[in-house]
Amino acid sequence: MTDDADEALLAPLRAMWRRRDPVPDGLVTSVLVALASEGLDEEYELLTLTGDAARLEGVRAPAGDDGGAGAPRTLTFTAGPVTVMLRVSPLDHGRRRVDGWVSPAGVHAVRLRCGADDVRTTSSAAGRFEVADVPSGVATLWVLGPEDAGTPSVRVTTAPFEL
Known part of the structure; x- marks a missing residue:
């Protein structure tokens, strides 16, 4: 069949559906809004991190501090x-301890990559996990699961952040 023949067959069918089941008002706009808002969670997370960086701009550790001293800090990703809430505590020699909580609680696979270190752990049923010793530096965190139909689904992937 040619394109003209296809069009001749489909035109009456298209007209019948337009009469019997027209496109609802606002459907096209709703679909465009849904497509445009996809990924807003990640953009909001990045804006939150950027806002924190701007607030802390110019703040420096005391002279001679190797990263071992100082107060723990809290990071939240949604x-x-x-x-996911992280409490990052400084250790000696520029190392860090990371305690984390995932909400809603559940057993999740957790992966933290910082430099050459790639640490994998699992949260408890209460959503708590810990990474006892990682280097300071830029890190990324992934929270996977719980398993749906046998395949872990990605729940949270953070933008790179400073440990």
């Missing part, structure tokens, strides 16, 4: 219904 993606959709999942929130």
